[in-house]
Amino acid sequence: MAQEQNAAPRRPLGARIINYFREARAELTRVTWPSRQEVIESTQVILVFAVVAMVVLGLIDTIFRFITVRLP
Incomplete structure (x- = not known):
C-alpha cells in the first residue's frame, strides 16, 4: 500500500x-x-400553522372514524 508523499503532517x-x-x-x-x-x-406564524394543521387533521380523522363506524 503506497502512502502519499505530499501529505501534510497531522x-x-x-x-x-x-x-x-x-x-x-x-x-x-x-x-x-x-x-x-x-x-x-x-x-406566531408557526403556532397558527400548527393550530390549522391540528384542526384539519382532526376533521379528517373524524370523517374517517365516522365512515368506518357506519360500515357494516
Whole structure:
C-alpha cells in the first residue's frame, strides 16, 4: 500500500480541537441574528400553522372514524 508523499503532517488532537472552537466562534460572529420582533412574528406564524394543521387533521380523522363506524 503506497502512502502519499505530499501529505501534510497531522496536528495534535488538542490543537485541532482548539482550532475547531476558534473557527466556530469566528463563524458565529458573521451570523445575522434575527431581532426580537422577528422571532416573535415567526413564532406566531408557526403556532397558527400548527393550530390549522391540528384542526384539519382532526376533521379528517373524524370523517374517517365516522365512515368506518357506519360500515357494516
